[in-house]
Amino acid sequence: MGDGKFPRYSPDVDLDDGNILHTFAVGDLVVPLIAFDHTRFECDLENGGDQDDTGMSLWPASSLVVSILMRCHGLLEAANVLEIGSGSAFCGLVARQIAMRVVLSDREPAMRQLAGRNLTMQTAEVDAATTVRSFGWAENDAWPKERFEVILASDVLYGYHHSMRTCPDELARFSGLLESSLAPGGIVIIGHVERNCLARADLQVALQQQGFTVQLMHPSECGSAAMPRPPAHGGVVFLCSRAGEGTRLVNAASAAAGEGGRLAAAASAAAAAPKRKLPHEELAVEGGADTSAMRSAQKRTLPPPSQ
Secondary structure, three states: OOHHHOOOOOOOOOOOOOEEEEEEEEOOEEEEEEEEOOOOOOOOHHHOOOOOOHHHEOOOHHHHHHHHHHHOHHHOOOOEEEEOOOOOOHHHHHHHOOOOEEEEEOOOHHHHHHHHHHHHOOOOOOOOEEEEEOOOOOOOOOOOOOOEEEEEEEOOOOOOOOOOOOOHHHHHHHHHHHHHHEEEEEEEEEEEEOOOOOHHHHHHHHHHHOOEEEEEEOHHHOOOOOOOOOOOOOEEEEEEEEOOOOOHHHHHHOHHHHOHHHHHHHHHHHHHOOOOOOHHHHHHOOOOOOHHHHHHOOOOOOOOOOO
């Protein structure tokens, strides 16, 4: 699959407005993506800023989620996938190329608009039905009425208040949304970065209280053939399934514990070959953005969002 099949500029996003165009390679998959560049454009809400662009940015935990997802590549052709708190929707757009159907969801209208625009940038060759919906875990948010074999969430609990001590209701709603939306035998893949000394442990407690078996995976355990060396960045993956529901998806997602040698060899072979940027390689560099793509991109005016 060549890069030439994908647009090199956004059809409808003004790249001067803090948005950067990336073209990511994940194994043989190529994903063009618009995301807010938080490393170069900062929004200070305390000093007059009027919009929190956190969810519009692409954060390194997404690489861990995608790497685990790619382990299940061969099992997803008949799977429905839900991404919650999707923001720019990178994880869901990777899933779109290997799953039967994908739902991208976010409670914030601006995030859904961004996800929808990123969806329009993808190649039309993929047959998977992909939609953008308004789901969330705040009080009175809508939840899906169907169930999904795979649920993705990347760095969606990042506030310093996310603990069982200060915010038990929100963690309960979050884990309840997952339990309500997961199909029998399905898996939940959560990428998490610890910004609160209690968040990781408290999230695990909340998930277990919903009946999930939780496997905590560190970056060194998250490699896949598509992404042999995911970044650290303080991130971990929560791999969740219902207690007693061991399935091929769970086994595939957690398989790499015995594959360290093979993945390391693959990484060494890849290092000797011409390199294409992976998302974590762009995001790990200070400055983060693919500025060459931004400079070469044609600038377009942002039209009113379609209803």
